[in-house]
Amino acid sequence: MKRELTQTDAGPRLSAAYWRLWWSTGINSIGDGAFAAVVPLLAVTVTRDPRLVSVVSAATYLPWLLLSLPAGALVDRHDRVGLMWRTQAIQAVIVSVIAVLAAFGQIGIPALAIMAFGLGACAVVFANAAQAVLPDIVAKPLLHKANGYQQTITTIGLQFAGPPLGSLLFVVAVALPFGMDAASFALSAALLATLPRRTRRQVEHPSMRTAIADGLRWLARHRLLRTLAVLLGVNTFCWQLGNVTLVLLATQTLRLDAPGYGLLLAGAAIGSLLGGLVSARVVKRVGALPALLTALATNVVIFVGIGLSPNAMVLGVLLAINGFVITLWSIVTVSIRQQIVPSEMLGRVNSIYRMLGWGLIPLGALAGGLVAHAFGLRAPYPVAGVLRGIALLAAMPVLIRALRDRWGGGDAHPPDRL
Numbered sequence: 001m002k003r004e005l006t007q008t009d010a011g012p013r014l015s016a017a018y019w020r021l022w023w024s025t026g027i028n029s030i031g032d033g034a035f036a037a038v039v040p041l042l043a044v045t046v047t048r049d050p051r052l053v054s055v056v057s058a059a060t061y062l063p064w065l066l067l068s069l070p071a072g073a074l075v076d077r078h079d080r081v082g083l084m085w086r087t088q089a090i091q092a093v094i095v096s097v098i099a100v101l102a103a104f105g106q107i108g109i110p111a112l113a114i115m116a117f118g119l120g121a122c123a124v125v126f127a128n129a130a131q132a133v134l135p136d137i138v139a140k141p142l143l144h145k146a147n148g149y150q151q152t153i154t155t156i157g158l159q160f161a162g163p164p165l166g167s168l169l170f171v172v173a174v175a176l177p178f179g180m181d182a183a184s185f186a187l188s189a190a191l192l193a194t195l196p197r198r199t200r201r202q203v204e205h206p207s208m209r210t211a212i213a214d215g216l217r218w219l220a221r222h223r224l225l226r227t228l229a230v231l232l233g234v235n236t237f238c239w240q241l242g243n244v245t246l247v248l249l250a251t252q253t254l255r256l257d258a259p260g261y262g263l264l265l266a267g268a269a270i271g272s273l274l275g276g277l278v279s280a281r282v283v284k285r286v287g288a289l290p291a292l293l294t295a296l297a298t299n300v301v302i303f304v305g306i307g308l309s310p311n312a313m314v315l316g317v318l319l320a321i322n323g324f325v326i327t328l329w330s331i332v333t334v335s336i337r338q339q340i341v342p343s344e345m346l347g348r349v350n351s352i353y354r355m356l357g358w359g360l361i362p363l364g365a366l367a368g369g370l371v372a373h374a375f376g377l378r379a380p381y382p383v384a385g386v387l388r389g390i391a392l393l394a395a396m397p398v399l400i401r402a403l404r405d406r407w408g409g410g411d412a413h414p415p416d417r418l
Helices: 016-046 050-066 068-077 080-103 109-137 140-172 176-192 208-220 223-243 246-253 258-286 288-307 312-340 343-359 361-375 380-407
Strands: none
Touching (some): 016 080, 016 246, 016 258, 050 068, 050 109, 050 343, 050 361, 068 109, 068 343, 080 109, 140 258, 208 343, 223 312, 223 343, 246 258, 246 312, 258 288, 258 312, 288 312, 312 343, 343 361, 361 380
């Protein structure tokens, strides 16, 4: 019988339950990193049509548009630990099916897209539950440290260890990296199932529609967060517009092999890791407003440059810089939400914010495939860069006014007037 956890259980150090969650995150992140690297490689073995390759990517992210809002309400009503390990177990089954089909050469774009959608649907529920469960097993004074450890192990597994390992296994046998990912899901689920449950009071929740509507109204009335959410949606649309055919740009135009492509992704992750390590110092030195605007402007230039990369070395450097500024932008905007949104609204507002931020990724994937098909494999990134530049110019007056009010000198306006 599982022991229930209360906040009084939390001591001055991170608990054994947290470290089981940490190990689960690390194991799962390595499998996910391998999967992310080899799915486009598998798609390329089935078809060279960038439109069809983009369909698989769109199917992976479509659940963030369709399911994010109900998933957030679901997490508030049910046992979060149970949701986490069950979704991981389902993902293990799905990836096992992909491994078997790939081993026998029976995988096609429709089947791959359907399974990618299933994995994405599980990821939506898991991600919402994982963000909500951490305060249940970590004392409040230790949350910052715990989140930092989680982010570090996720970056290492998802971007450093997983992609090159998956690419190397793909060269040995197509099914191997999918088998490894399935095993990582299964082991992660087993670890998560041992986590204690926190005692939860039986309360009458508002209807799912009412809870979602309250969060939507709150965000719609807040000028700064509304602007940042829309800007994030445009930026992730553009990110996927360029990124969806990166595998084709790297392997066909720049002639990288599968291991080289995995190393390219791992090299790009260096920028993200450095961004996580130094971003707080950057913000402290130059201020949140200059850091945010510099990161967004740099993204515009980098995206245009990626499409013009003459070789894999230049491409890797540009991807690394892009990872750095994306991490910087993310940390600043997350901090804004944590400071402004009331705690009782944070879950719903975060889920809506994330739906707006990730919901356009499938459309970006489809648009990238169409642009690459019509204008060539180098075209999506410059097109995305121009669109990001236009969006930034449109949002600049609101960002400067609101962020100066919040962080500028003198008396800042209360949060509800931003």
